[in-house]
Amino acid sequence: MTQSRIVGTGRSVPPKVLTNEDLARMVDTSDAWIVERTGIRERHILDSSLAASDLATDAGRRACARAGVSPSVVDCIIVGTVTGDCPFPATATFVQKKLGAPAGGCAFDLSAACAGFLYGVSIADAFIRIGQFKNVLVIGVEVLSRIIDWSDRSTCVLFGDAAGAVLMTAGDENSPGRVLSTHLFADGGLAEILWQPVGGSREPTTAEALGAKRQFVQMNGREVYRHAVKNMATGARLALEANGFKADDVAWVIAHQANLRILEGVSERVGIPMNRFFTNVDRYGNTSSASVPTALDEAIEQGKLKTGDLLLFAALGGGLAWASAAVRW
Ligand code: ACO
Secondary structure, three states: OOEEEEEEEEEEOOOOEEEHHHHHOOOOOOHHHHHHHHOOOEEEOOOOOOOHHHHHHHHHHHHHHHHOOOHHHOOEEEEEOOOOOOOOOOHHHHHHHHHOOOOOOEEEEEOOHHHHHHHHHHHHHHHHHOOOOOOEEEEEEEEHHHOOOOOOHHHHOOEOEEEEEEEEEEEOOOOOOEEEEEEEEEOHHHHHHEEOOOOOOOOOOOHHHHHOOOOOOEEOHHHHHHHHHHHHHHHHHHHHHHHOOOHHHOOEEEEOOOOHHHHHHHHHHHOOOHHHEOOOHHHHOEOHHHHHHHHHHHHHHOOOOOOOOEEEEEEEEOOOEEEEEEEEO
16 A cells, blocks of 8 residues: 655754843843743744745755755645745745746645644645655745744744755555654634734734734743643544554654643653653744754754654644644654
């Protein structure tokens, strides 16, 4: 039976670093507060001359190189983002051109915030299993620094910019990197606990809206925290149950790097100790849809994953949208 498999990963992280000490000079906060509440020590910020498609293209190119293929074989590009180059067309179309992937392939964005990458993996998995596309590049990219109110200490300390990518292709039930399952969820009743109200058809960008700073991320941090722990844990447990696995079978959890306390809450609920959670939130902050593929790429680079390892993925973000996946490495 055809199954999809991950054959290459890549990430792109802008060189400019913003530390907690830097933030303490901008707003009323401290390194101690940020580290205690989030585990974040620094984050990376994209240069103003560049856009999401630049980061995404770089990550996509690296994923193709790691897979040992030319971008010319990529027939589908899926970009999970809420900070694309512009409202339309899709950032994926800019990536297609910059990457040198063939015109006539498919390229589209999807909006599932921090769950966007895993939503993309799920769609790619379905495309590959039914034979619609052969080489699908799934990218999570965010330039959240552009939609953050840098005078709001309750949000500006949390986020960073990055892109991560995987190249997926067809394999069989013995292929390394194969996707065993994906589960997707959403609860629109919670849409307004984490959102960017202005810039769409509901509240177009007017001088009044800008004055009220509603073009920036608005968040009820406590509510997001509560739902993040609960729903990521539920999604992760479902991924295990669907495959007949136990918590002990999991070699690594590659979860959305929102903050360390959320990951610790998920660890406790799923019964998988933190030493089997890969974390890089301390150095990148919350990079939304980029966080899971960036973490996966770093875990590979650090030699942490062995062939045959069971990987458990989970993410949650605005929507609320959340997702989980199991992969046999
Ligand atoms: N520095 C210092 N003090 C701060 C800061 C800051 N950066 N931000 C808020 N505070 C203050 C508040 O003003 C408040 O002060 P008060 O008691 O005098 O009113 C106090 O700290 C406590 O504020 P809370 O918001 O209650 O703090 P909490 O313990 O909930 O921590 C946090 C806030 C870290 C945002 C937490 O709610 C959280 O992690 N939520 C999840 C948010 C998240 O991860 N969002 C990312 C997008 S969604 C996702 O990726 C899953």
